[in-house]
Amino acid sequence: MKEKILSKHFVLENFYKIDVYLQKKGYQAVKKALNEKTPENILEEVKAANLRGRGGAGFPAGVKWSFVPQQVDKPKYLCVNADEGEPGTFKDRYIMSHDPHLLLEGIIITSYCVGIHTAFIYIRGEYEAVALRLEKAISEAYKNGFLGKNILESGFDLDVYVHRGAGAYICGEETALLESLEGKRGNPRLKPPFPASIGLFQSPTVINNVETLSNIPSIILKGAKWFCKKGLPEDGGTRIFGVSGMVKKPGIYELSIGTNLKDIIFKHAKGMAEGKKLKAVIPGGLSAPILKADEIDIKMDFDSLVNANSMLGSAAIVVIDEDTSILDVLKVVTRFYSHESCGQCTPCRIGSSWINKIVRRICDGKGKNGDIDNIIRLASNILGNTLCPLGDAAAMPILAIIKKFREEIESYVSN
Template identity: 70%
Template sequence: METKVLTKDFGLDHLYRIGVYLEQGGYRAVKKALTEWKPEQVIDEVKKASLRGRGGAGFPAGLKWSFVPQKTDKPKYLCVNADEGEPGTFKDRSIMAHDPHLLIEGIIIAAYAVGIHTAYIYIRGEYELIARRLEGAIGEAYAKGYLGKNILGIGFDLELYVHRGAGAYICGEETGLLESLEGKRGNPRLKPPFPASVGLFQSPTVINNVETLANVPFIILNGAGWFLERGSPKDGGTRIFGVSGAVNKPGIYELPVGTSLREIIFTHAGGLKPGRALKAVIPGGMSCPIFKADEVDVKMDCDCVAAAGSMLGSGAVIVIDDRTPILDVLSKVAKFYAHESCGQCTPCRLGTSWIHKIVKRMAAGKGRADDVETLVRLSTNIKGRTLCPLGDAAALPVLAIARKFKAELENTMKGNA
């Protein structure tokens, strides 16, 4: 069975132009959904397909859509999270760069299903070229009548805008994204209320990841059953795994949800360089707890990875070989989250910085015997006690590294002494 769905046409020249896209059968899903299906049918089909969010939390997309109130006197909004800031993640950019119309198509269908007439793509500031490419594609879609007023003559309107972020990781957190989009400091909001009821501009809002929406046209065209066949029963379709680090062939690999992590590393990404051994893998982006080399026989779907004690996250597989000191990995993790903590809530603001200070001292050769123990205690005090998931994102990897590589870290300390 052909596994490539999203990335199947990536090789085509100028796929990002609407002409080429239409030649490949583009916008058929929009036509089918808007002219043949009722909005509820679309939501039902996506629910049946078990499409789970590809941004990190893995929340079922159809369910998320159905949380938005049907009857409301406020406008509803769709925000596409293209802030792709999780270290190790580089899948959404490939979709937007190669196949922007696929995303637009997904946006139109999602907007139609939920009854939304305004959508924003919140794209990270660093993706300047891609933002321009999206703007171009959106212009073409307007010109062809897939966006704007009275789409396909069915009386459905949709305005789509691209909004560039300014480079803060926290703006990839959905409520931080909303604040930023409203023109404010991107501090996450207290939940509840959840964005589905009070989101952008105090109105019901759906926030979906780029890859999540890019899957929607295929569910419409081929049905939920077809989609489920390509993944796990509770986690349908394929995922774009971004493999980076110490492998022979780093890059993006679209594979069925549930492919084993070992297969991704050793079969698809070409394994490690000769003479090197696998030391550890971060399975879903830097915020996910690390796996040791003997833990890679795990099926990569949300539930299986969670059962193994980590998270599938954004599907960003970071491979670490035996020549990398684990302290280096820890340093990167600690520095990143201390730098990206928004500073709003106490445990994250002060905890991440304290952890970073300890790790920096360790890396400078001034570690102390009780440092690892302190790291475990501090991250435990952050975990689950912060306002937004960034606290967990910072604490979980530190906790995992400190626990699983305690011996190595303590050996380093001994060397220092």
């Protein structure tokens, strides 16, 4: 991987400042888009680039934009989902703290393309420093005429606001994010209607992940074909893989989509730390079903992982070594999801905490026969029956862990 798209400037000092950014040919993409291209061109380009959403679901960004009705009385909104709450994920933080203007470029181009004049960056509440840096970057952009009224003399107006969340994982779900942004309790909404038609303040709304939007400037500058080549035909571009856990060199690695997981762990992250043996890998954030050590010879793209009954998600790779008890992993997973359930719909609210209670009991050495089957039954009842994807996100990893490490968990129950 020679040329990186997102993280090439991460190593540069003070790159978050606009003067440094402009020195490195910053805001070229905005200029190109606003001066040379029509919104239709940009939509075509993004569609052709096969840019799939980086938040987890992998929905093509161009298609999502095209759902927004062109002629409406109400204002349209762009919401940038920077509520990076998935355990193991830290890619957006790097983008926003090291290269905030790249994100702003993406926001400006997207807004221009869809016809949006107000954009919100919903940032995770814990990212205080990042939020401050982002706000600084925005004010710099305003000063330099990249935001505000009549951007670059093109007649296009755009205002960008940073909204800091209050720490709820559920607010990373797009409709809950909208509710939270409206000032309400962050509960997911019933879909349909989708946000593209009725979203923020009952208006059409585009919601995209930070990483997704940060890819836009490169597509505009270098074209869809170039972008496509960076990844797979159906799944263009690169991804930032956040590797954590017992590896020698944890961190973020921007690699093309479809890179082998084995290579990521053993080549890029330099293999296991302290000479330990690999036990399992969570390939896409905590909600992705776990992979056993012998399953990691796999291409890291949406479809391959789905075929392997897992998912790419936010591409956060968590590496688990042989000394880690799988029960602890299960405990962490269930505790997290029972804690983060919003409490709106029944299966997630009660199911996740029920499973957590059973797992905690097993951890206390009070496991009973039938507990594991009970967990499977409960998780299956959550799966697919909830209002928002959080229920699935809770149920899938639990089912996968029990399916793949049943014997180990049973040994805890019987002891």
